[in-house]
Amino acid sequence: MTPILEARGLVQQYATGRSLFGKPPSMRAVDGVDLAVREGEILGIVGESGSGKSTLGRMLLGLETPFAGEVRWRGQPMPAPRTDMWRRLRAQMQLIFQDPLAALDRRMTIAAQIAEPLEIHGLMKGAEAAERVAELMARVGLRPDQADRYPHELSGGQRQRVVISRALAMRPKFLVCDEPVSALDVSIQAQVVNLLRDLQEQEGLTMVFISHDLKVVHNICNRVAVMYLGRVVEEGPSGEVFGDPRHPYTRALVSSIPKAGRGLTDRIILQGEPPNPAMRPPGCAFHPRCAIADAACAGEIPELSGHRGRLTACLKQRAIIPATAA
Amino acid sequence: MAFVSIRDLKVSFDGVQVLHGIGLDIGRGEAVGLVGESGCGKSVTWLAALSLLPAKARISGSVRIDGQELIGAPGPEIEKVRGARIAMIFQDPSSSLNPVQRVGKQIMESLRLHRGLKGAMARTEAIRLMNMVGIPSAETRVDLYPHEFSGGQCQRIMIAMALAGQPDLLIADEPTTALDATIQAQILDLLSTIRRETGMAMVFISHDLGAVSAVCDRAAVMYAGKIVESNEITALFAAPRHPYTVGLLDAIPELDVTRARLQPIKGTVPDPKYLPTGCAFAPRCTHATDFCTTDQPELKRQPDSGLLACFHPAGRYKTETLTRREELV
Amino acid sequence: MLNFILSRMARAVMTLVMVMSFAFIVMRLSGDPATILLGPDAPQDAIDAFRARWGLDDPLWKQYLAYIAQIFTFDFGISMRDQMPALDIVLERIPATLAITLPAMILKLGIGIPAGVYAALHRESIADRGVITLSIFGFTIPSFVLALVLVLIFSVQLGWLPSGGQDSWQHAILPIVTLSVGGIGIMARFSRSAMIEVLGQPYIRTAMAKGLSWRDVVWKHALPNASVPIVTLVGFMVGALIAGAAVVESIFSWPGVGRLIVSSVANRDLAVVQCLLLVIASSMVAANLLVDIAYGLLDPRLRSKRSAH
Numbered sequence: 001m002t003p004i005l006e007a008r009g010l011v012q013q014y015a016t017g018r019s020l021f022g023k024p025p026s027m028r029a030v031d032g033v034d035l036a037v038r039e040g041e042i043l044g045i046v047g048e049s050g051s052g053k054s055t056l057g058r059m060l061l062g063l064e065t066p067f068a069g070e071v072r073w074r075g076q077p078m079p080a081p082r083t084d085m086w087r088r089l090r091a092q093m094q095l096i097f098q099d100p101l102a103a104l105d106r107r108m109t110i111a112a113q114i115a116e117p118l119e120i121h122g123l124m125k126g127a128e129a130a131e132r133v134a135e136l137m138a139r140v141g142l143r144p145d146q147a148d149r150y151p152h153e154l155s156g157g158q159r160q161r162v163v164i165s166r167a168l169a170m171r172p173k174f175l176v177c178d179e180p181v182s183a184l185d186v187s188i189q190a191q192v193v194n195l196l197r198d199l200q201e202q203e204g205l206t207m208v209f210i211s212h213d214l215k216v217v218h219n220i221c222n223r224v225a226v227m228y229l230g231r232v233v234e235e236g237p238s239g240e241v242f243g244d245p246r247h248p249y250t251r252a253l254v255s256s257i258p259k260a261g262r263g264l265t266d267r268i269i270l271q272g273e274p275p276n277p278a279m280r281p282p283g284c285a286f287h288p289r290c291a292i293a294d295a296a297c298a299g300e301i302p303e304l305s306g307h308r309g310r311l312t313a314c315l316k317q318r319a320i321i322p323a324t325a326a
Numbered sequence: 327m328a329f330v331s332i333r334d335l336k337v338s339f340d341g342v343q344v345l346h347g348i349g350l351d352i353g354r355g356e357a358v359g360l361v362g363e364s365g366c367g368k369s370v371t372w373l374a375a376l377s378l379l380p381a382k383a384r385i386s387g388s389v390r391i392d393g394q395e396l397i398g399a400p401g402p403e404i405e406k407v408r409g410a411r412i413a414m415i416f417q418d419p420s421s422s423l424n425p426v427q428r429v430g431k432q433i434m435e436s437l438r439l440h441r442g443l444k445g446a447m448a449r450t451e452a453i454r455l456m457n458m459v460g461i462p463s464a465e466t467r468v469d470l471y472p473h474e475f476s477g478g479q480c481q482r483i484m485i486a487m488a489l490a491g492q493p494d495l496l497i498a499d500e501p502t503t504a505l506d507a508t509i510q511a512q513i514l515d516l517l518s519t520i521r522r523e524t525g526m527a528m529v530f531i532s533h534d535l536g537a538v539s540a541v542c543d544r545a546a547v548m549y550a551g552k553i554v555e556s557n558e559i560t561a562l563f564a565a566p567r568h569p570y571t572v573g574l575l576d577a578i579p580e581l582d583v584t585r586a587r588l589q590p591i592k593g594t595v596p597d598p599k600y601l602p603t604g605c606a607f608a609p610r611c612t613h614a615t616d617f618c619t620t621d622q623p624e625l626k627r628q629p630d631s632g633l634l635a636c637f638h639p640a641g642r643y644k645t646e647t648l649t650r651r652e653e654l655v
Numbered sequence: 656m657l658n659f660i661l662s663r664m665a666r667a668v669m670t671l672v673m674v675m676s677f678a679f680i681v682m683r684l685s686g687d688p689a690t691i692l693l694g695p696d697a698p699q700d701a702i703d704a705f706r707a708r709w710g711l712d713d714p715l716w717k718q719y720l721a722y723i724a725q726i727f728t729f730d731f732g733i734s735m736r737d738q739m740p741a742l743d744i745v746l747e748r749i750p751a752t753l754a755i756t757l758p759a760m761i762l763k764l765g766i767g768i769p770a771g772v773y774a775a776l777h778r779e780s781i782a783d784r785g786v787i788t789l790s791i792f793g794f795t796i797p798s799f800v801l802a803l804v805l806v807l808i809f810s811v812q813l814g815w816l817p818s819g820g821q822d823s824w825q826h827a828i829l830p831i832v833t834l835s836v837g838g839i840g841i842m843a844r845f846s847r848s849a850m851i852e853v854l855g856q857p858y859i860r861t862a863m864a865k866g867l868s869w870r871d872v873v874w875k876h877a878l879p880n881a882s883v884p885i886v887t888l889v890g891f892m893v894g895a896l897i898a899g900a901a902v903v904e905s906i907f908s909w910p911g912v913g914r915l916i917v918s919s920v921a922n923r924d925l926a927v928v929q930c931l932l933l934v935i936a937s938s939m940v941a942a943n944l945l946v947d948i949a950y951g952l953l954d955p956r957l958r959s960k961r962s963a964h
């Protein structure tokens with residue numbers, strides 16, 4: 001089966017610092033990512049803050065042009081930005097954003113914002129649109145009386161629900177959700193997660209789900225990719241990746257999940273400097289903080305490849321005794 | 327006497343009351359969690375305490391810090407409290423930083439204000455703070471603007487800014503939502519260390535009950551503008567009494583292998599404009615009786631420990647659920 | 656930053672060439688200068704001589720090329736009417752115009768922005784309502800009406816100020832006031848809404864929560880953010896410094912650029928009109944360029960687009 005969306009060798013770099021003349025120094029936020037999203041699945045992307053997850057998400061949607069590499073939609077290269085084809089494709093692909101306040105227009109009522117995509121694409125008007133807006137609001141758990149509110153009059157979680165219902169207005173095929181539930185309380189989070197799963201099951205929606213909340217990722221995602229410093233270091237079915245993390249970074253990540261009723265115990269505390277994309281360590285980017293790294297790790301960048309039926313980018317894979325070691 | 331004490335705090339917007347008499351004490355050096363569904367008034371409580379709400383908000387009640395009343399206090403007096411005694415980390419990190427000012431400058435502003443640091447000294451300290459909250463190569467990034475940082479980095483810059491004033495009380499409103507698990511753990515660690523070293527008290531507002539239980543001594547559960555239960559952290563998680571608290575705990579996804587559907591609390595938070603006459607949670611509550619729909623339970627001290635506002639509290643947590651929870655933790 | 660400025664400058668030159676080409680087409684197609692200048696009854700040989708003298712017999716494309724070449728060498732030819740270099744005629748008028756538009760500009764900014772900001776900071780107070788009412792009055796009243804009212808009061812009734820001419824500084828007062836009233840109103844209204852927008856932003860709350868005094872919150876956080884939209888409007892106003900006073904100059908018989916526009920257009924004095932157009936267009940384009948650069952300086956988000964490529 002061809003994947004619905006495929007990324008090949010995606011690289012993005014940004015200028016860091018500034019210089020008035022000449023070329024400012026640059027760093028790679030995303031550094032060679034290959035990814036395939038299969039039709040109807042939810043692919044989770046987790047990883048350290050600043051590891052390039054949002055940047056990758058924006059490139060997958062064609063909101064940002066990659067510095068190198070390409071994104072293919074149903075086997076075809078993405079049409080050039082701002083062409084008709086691109087616009088038609090964009091309507092099927094929606095982004096749900098990390099900071100809901102920044103994604104909303106503070107001068108428009110939320111009903112107007114949810115109706116906006118319908119009107120822009122000339123799909124519905126008047127009473128029909130109002131009905132659809134009411135339906136969308138109900139679907140994400142917003143009350144009808146909130147339709148005439150402005151974003152700043154809502155709580156953080158309520159705002160995020162507005163963003164989600166607006167993204168759903170166009171009945172998209174593909175969603176990139178960038179931290180869609182991190183501003184939501186556990187109960188609404190459960191509703192939204194169930195809602196996204198319903199959309200996946202009933203409407204065959206494909207999703208890339210970027211989140212820090214590993215418990216949620218584990219619950220909602222079929223597969224998960226773990227990023228570290230702009231690269232995917234581990235990929236696999238979410239149950240396996242969380243149940244038996246192989247890459248040392250994934251192990252640290254899984255062990256730091258805070259658990260209700262218990263303090264910060266039993267976790268692998270990462271030592272050393274937090275990762276810095278402007279000064280990528282040579283070899284495996286994780287080796288300075290890795291407990292099992294040796295000299296070889298500093299010399300060679302490990303490729304994401306199959307080890308014992310799973311994809312990891314770690315030279316020490318063969319040496320690790322399976323499971324329980326963490 | 328408590329370091330900060332809130333009594334009967336009420337807030338309304340355009341005639342709609344959203345806080346219905348909050349009472350909360352924070353001791354010196356204590357860490358208190360504030361949890362509850364979205365829109366129940368967690369942020370508004372502290373925005374009201376620091377007079378940061380828009381002018382249309384009507385506020386009554388009392389918030390005292392070391393006996394000094396803050397509600398209705400003149401501007402300059404509140405300015406002396408803000409940032410220096412009570413600092414606040416806000417919920418929406420990327421829009422809470424000034425987009426046209428370098429982040430270093432925004433941190434240095436706090437340093438100048440509260441610690442009298444200027445020039446190179448302030449800059450060095452700002453870099454130290456940024457390093458402390460885990461911004462890589464802070465020396466080269468102090469002079470960048472907020473849009474050049476990721477969401478989680480903005481959040482950490484907010485934290486650095488709040489810590490810059492060495493406050494006695496830190497209000498952390500969802501401080502780790504945009505952070506991944508390892509950095510979150512690191513920040514929670516950092517906050518705990520700072521508390522140990524400086525005796526800073528902390529109010530930790532979060533949806534993440536796991537994070538709350540990791541850093542707090544005590545937690546209060548809010549629903550529809552009221553505190554409905556509060557207790558020591560271990561007791562609250564081991565034996566939640568209010569059906570709402572039980573619902574919150576049940577909604578947390580579990581890290582077991584099956585992709586079970588999550589269990590949200592049924593129904594939605596009531597519109598503050600049309601609150602039910604009795605217990606605000608009654609329409610969603612499985613324990614509710616007729617009595618609950620007509621009478622409002624008061625927040626009462628419980629015989630063993632904690633405070634509770636419920637006529638029909640959940641008994642000891644059912645063993646079956648308890649074992650499931652044990653697995654989860 | 657340098658790249659940014661260079662690209663904006665290239666765009667500015669393109670804009671100018673387009674404006675001037677458009678001007679050429681309109682001027683040549685809208686009537687024969689010979690008949691207009693010499694009168695409809697002029698003898699045919701006089702008309703022919705005139706046409707030959709000004710190159711009006713050449714094919715249009717030839718005229719166009721010559722015209723563009725002239726522009727790039729700042730040679731606009733001789734005024735058909737005054738027989739003086741067109742550029743001199745235009746430049747001579749500029750100081751007079753600036754003498755009233757610059758002070759008016761200073762009033763617009765100096766009164767409009769503070770009034771608008773004050774109103775935003777004291778929203779719904781009496782002062783705020785006052786500012787709103789006055790500014791609506793300011794930008795709705797047509798300048799010729801205002802001019803007549805001012806002349807009636809201060810020249811005719813009170814006899815304090817002269818009603819026309821350019822002999823002393825007192826002569827400039829009424830034109831300056833007339834010119835600035837509308838701009839002050841617009842500026843105040845605009846600054847008020849820009850400021851209100853910014854004051855509602857979450858980062859203002861952050862600044863307050865830091866413990867900054869309200870003064871510092873306003874000066875260090877609110878105003879720098881509000882200045883971004885305000886600069887746009889200032890840019891428009893700067894662009895109108897040279898050409899925006901035609902009506903007022905005519906009413907007060909002020910010998911500035913505005914009156915020159917009116918007379919040279921009426922006379923089909925091609926060289927002067929072309930020169931005027933270029934000067935005016937240049938001033939507007941330059942104002943735009945300044946606005947763009949100011950944007951870059953004021954708002955880092957616009958400056959640092961992805962530039963590592």
Ligand SMILES: Nc1ncnc2c1ncn2[C@@H]1O[C@H](COP(=O)(O)OP(=O)(O)OP(=O)(O)O)[C@@H](O)[C@H]1O
Pocket residue numbers: 014015016029048049050051052053054055056098277473474475476477478479504505506
């Ligand atoms: N416009 C930009 N200009 C310069 N650097 C940028 C820009 N956008 C992102 N970056 C940098 O690129 C890196 C990756 O950013 P990105 O937002 O993709 O991270 P992320 O994985 O989404 O992090 P988080 O989990 O904190 O949201 C970060 O180091 C960030 O500072």
Ligand SMILES: Nc1ncnc2c1ncn2[C@@H]1O[C@H](COP(=O)(O)OP(=O)(O)OP(=O)(O)O)[C@@H](O)[C@H]1O
Pocket residue numbers: 152153154155156157158183185339344362363364365366367368369370371380417598
């Ligand atoms: N400026 C405002 N104007 C009108 N209503 C407001 C305003 N700010 C907050 N509210 C209302 O007050 C109530 C409490 O909001 P608050 O932001 O305290 O919720 P919260 O508990 O912090 O929720 P979240 O966890 O989603 O941040 C909500 O119903 C919200 O709609």
Ligand SMILES: [Mg+2]
Pocket residue numbers: 053054055098178476477478
């Ligand atoms: Mg991100």
Ligand SMILES: [Mg+2]
Pocket residue numbers: 155156368369370417499
């Ligand atoms: Mg909140």
